[in-house]
Amino acid sequence: MGKLAGKKVLLLGxxxxxxAPAMEESLKNCGADFVFSVTxxxx
Amino acid sequence: MAHVAIRGYSYCLxxxxxxxxxxxxxxxxxLTSHGETxxxxxLAGNLQSYGEACCYPPNQVFxxxxxxxxxxxxxxxxxxxRLKEGPRFGKFGEIMPENEFLGLMDICDVFDLIWLEEGxxxxxxxxxxxxxxxxxxxxxxxxxxxxxxxxDEEISRHGALPLYFHGKIAGxxxxxxxxxxxxxxxxxxxxxxxxAGSVLALLHLxxxxxxxxxxxxxxxxxxxxxxxxMNQRGGGNFAKAIAEIAGCVNASGFDVRSFCAGPVNAxxxxxxxxxxxxxxxxxxxxxGAVPKLFMNSRDxxxxxxxxxxxxxxxxxxxxDPDDGSCPVMRVDALGKHSVGxxxxxxxxxxxxxxxxxxxxxxxxxxxxxxxxxxxxPEITVPAGAGDVPTSNYKMIAALAVMKGxxxxxxxxxxxxxxxxxxxxxxxxxxxSGVPFIGHAxxxxxxxxxxxxxxxxxxxxxxxxxxxLSDGASFLIEPGAGPGLRxxxxxxxxxxxxxxxxxxxxxxxxx
Numbered sequence: 190m191g192k193l194a195g196k197k198v199l200l201l202g203x204x205x206x207x208x209a210p211a212m213e214e215s216l217k218n219c220g221a222d223f224v225f226s227v228t229x230x231x232x
Numbered sequence: 233m234a235h236v237a238i239r240g241y242s243y244c245l246x247x248x249x250x251x252x253x254x255x256x257x258x259x260x261x262x263l264t265s266h267g268e269t270x271x272x273x274x275l276a277g278n279l280q281s282y283g284e285a286c287c288y289p290p291n292q293v294f295x296x297x298x299x300x301x302x303x304x305x306x307x308x309x310x311x312x313x314r315l316k317e318g319p320r321f322g323k324f325g326e327i328m329p330e331n332e333f334l335g336l337m338d339i340c341d342v343f344d345l346i347w348l349e350e351g352x353x354x355x356x357x358x359x360x361x362x363x364x365x366x367x368x369x370x371x372x373x374x375x376x377x378x379x380x381x382x383x384d385e386e387i388s389r390h391g392a393l394p395l396y397f398h399g400k401i402a403g404x405x406x407x408x409x410x411x412x413x414x415x416x417x418x419x420x421x422x423x424x425x426x427x428a429g430s431v432l433a434l435l436h437l438x439x440x441x442x443x444x445x446x447x448x449x450x451x452x453x454x455x456x457x458x459x460x461x462m463n464q465r466g467g468g469n470f471a472k473a474i475a476e477i478a479g480c481v482n483a484s485g486f487d488v489r490s491f492c493a494g495p496v497n498a499x500x501x502x503x504x505x506x507x508x509x510x511x512x513x514x515x516x517x518x519x520g521a522v523p524k525l526f527m528n529s530r531d532x533x534x535x536x537x538x539x540x541x542x543x544x545x546x547x548x549x550x551x552d553p554d555d556g557s558c559p560v561m562r563v564d565a566l567g568k569h570s571v572g573x574x575x576x577x578x579x580x581x582x583x584x585x586x587x588x589x590x591x592x593x594x595x596x597x598x599x600x601x602x603x604x605x606x607x608x609p610e611i612t613v614p615a616g617a618g619d620v621p622t623s624n625y626k627m628i629a630a631l632a633v634m635k636g637x638x639x640x641x642x643x644x645x646x647x648x649x650x651x652x653x654x655x656x657x658x659x660x661x662x663x664s665g666v667p668f669i670g671h672a673x674x675x676x677x678x679x680x681x682x683x684x685x686x687x688x689x690x691x692x693x694x695x696x697x698x699x700l701s702d703g704a705s706f707l708i709e710p711g712a713g714p715g716l717r718x719x720x721x722x723x724x725x726x727x728x729x730x731x732x733x734x735x736x737x738x739x740x741x742x
Contacts, residue, residue: 203617204689204691204701205577205605205617205618205620205623205624205689206577206618206623207576207577208575208576208577208693208699208701209699210575210699211574211575211576211577211579214575214576227693228691228693228699228701230492230691230694231527231528231612231615231616231617231658232492232605232607232612232617232620232658232660232663
């Protein structure tokens with residue numbers, strides 16, 4: 190559990206950066222509530 | 233395992249700022265949501281002229297009018313350091329002006345959807361008649377045009393969309409059905425623009441390869457549009473529709489879709505058909521995406537730079553059996569981003585770059601150039617998306633370090649040596665690896681490169697069916713011809729047996 194524990198989190202991923210599912214996977218044990226998670230593409 | 237020759241390639245741009253201003257998704261949704269805003273006024277007031285687009289260095293690189301090495305050292309920002317001369321034609325294709333492109337859309341229309349104003353049609357007919365690729369058969373498809381009042385009525389009373397040239401109504405795109413949204417004027421305009429771009433690329437490919445349209449056996453189309461009606465929104469088939477206009481009477485075809493990874497997947501689909509002997513040749517092609525015109529223009533206008541996303545991109549590649557005279561696509565080392573591969577950048581890079589190389593016993597060092605996403609950086613950086621090509625090369629370099637094939641301090645040199653500068657418009661599928669095929673094949677023919685990798689990646693998650701993305705890759709190498717690449721032929725076996733028998737005979741006779 191880290192400083193995101195109990196917080197509501199928005200995850201905005203980027204296609205050629207880090208995708209939202211990868212962030213979700215790496216943060217899954219931090220105790221945050223992921224209320225919105227999306228990967229966008231602007232290219 | 234067979235290798236497949238890349239016999240020819242063509243690349244074209246269609247300079248269509250007014251299609252972009254009215255039907256690019258960013259300005260279109262701005263207008264429909266907020267009306268005539270300051271952003272839209274700024275966009276309309278800062279469109280690049282055709283001459284400016286032709287003198288923009290990345291555009292010349294795309295059509296083969298400028299070398300990649302020259303682009304790499306060209307001063308930036310390139311929109312303030314344009315070339316003194318920007319020819320319409322390069323060795324791969326051309327930059328077609330908007331009036332002629334609207335004429336080409338009419339040529340590609342078989343359902344009387346595009347109506348051109350009669351004076352405009354007459355001017356365009358005169359312009360296209362001078363084009364060396366437009367035969368009498370093709371020119372006969374261009375309509376004489378309609379009086380402006382008829383076009384106004386189609387727009388005001390029957391749901392047609394106006395087409396503009398130099399700020400005036402030059403025609404309209406009519407709807408294909410009263411209630412079917414898949415046949416709305418907007419959808420059909422996008423589809424006809426994509427079809428027209430593909431036809432232009434195909435005509436250039438036929439010219440550069442010296443083939444007759446009737447020589448083409450199969451066409452695989454890989455744009456990002458969906459052709460269909462309300463019962464099958466993505467029914468297809470662009471490929472046959474394009475082949476028909478170009479006069480490829482012996483060809484059939486189908487469409488491949490995978491967002492921006494479509495072209496690389498289509499190349500693989502085409503190459504494997506040729507490698508298996510199923511098709512004597514396959515053309516892989518795509519036209520451009522009207523919705524993506526001016527996609528990032530909000531940031532460009534905000535930062536007082538020209539809105540650069542004013543060109544549709546088109547390409548066509550001809551694949552046929554390896555005879556040793558052309559660079560080849562290897563079909564024994566294809567990169568695949570599988571469902572279970574993971575979505576992290578390193579997982580994707582591993583699947584698309586490392587694994588295919590490992591499969592044939594190669595390392596990162598064995599590839600001279602990697603071509604992943606090739607968007608023009610000065611389009612994407614102001615919009616916050618960064619330098620996409622460089623990001624991809626850094627990820628490949630980082631993976632090479634993780635695998636112990638590169639020292640960390642060597643990463644910057646790796647990125648510089650094995651990367652190429654972005655030179656393609658943000659057209660989605662168009663910048664995804666495939667623009668490099670032409671330049672790469674030229675360099676392989678000249679002996680400057682020994683092996684390159686083409687990588688395509690697609691954002692499947694945008695369709696809201698899955699969170700997955702897609703990717704595919706392949707290698708291009710010099711051609712060696714059948715039997716010269718380690719494959720064992722009947723002649724090889726016969727020769728080996730003869731050698732053994734001769735040795736045996738010598739041994740027996742002492």
